[in-house]
Amino acid sequence: MAVRGRVGPAGGRPSDPGRADTLSALSIRRSLVLMAALDGWDVSDEALTKTYEFDDFRAAMAFMSRAAERIDALDHHPEWTNVYNRVTVRLSSHDVGRVTERDERLAEVLDECADAETAAPGIDTFGHDPAAVRCWGVENGLLDDEAAPLQQETFTAYHEAAQGPR
Structure with a gap:
């Protein structure tokens, strides 16, 4: 991969536009x-x-x-x-x-x-975005923090809260 750039005054713009770009x-x-x-x-x-x-x-x-x-x-x-x-x-x-x-x-x-795009295999997401379910789970005390694994129970609770019982 080539690393390109320019050296010059603040903002990285060359002071002399005619000179070749170089890297420090x-x-x-x-x-x-x-x-x-x-x-x-x-x-x-x-x-x-x-x-x-x-x-x-x-x-x-x-x-x-x-x-x-x-x-x-x-x-x-x-x-x-x-x-x-x-x-x-x-x-x-x-x-x-x-x-x-x-x-x-x-x-x-x-x-x-x-x-954060995906849920674990085998979990029915009910079509809900795992990231939204994760945030809701933390806010509602179902998950300790945003790093906690998503479980089926969290998706089910979110779905029921959003859509009503299945």
């Missing part, structure tokens, strides 16, 4: 650390990019919906596109023209949202 040793080290920390992300000074692939369109849209609330809470929004079962994400802090800690944190949040 610090920039290269930071990019290598990010590549190790952010699994599956392509890293450059300008942006972090990743394509998530899901089982189908519905799962891809559920991921985007799951992520929306957390994205708003961070007040840092991605460039993203959806084509059937794929969501391609590009993260960059446009105000400074480079990748910042805000982008790194958002990448971690998106990975967490993608990982």
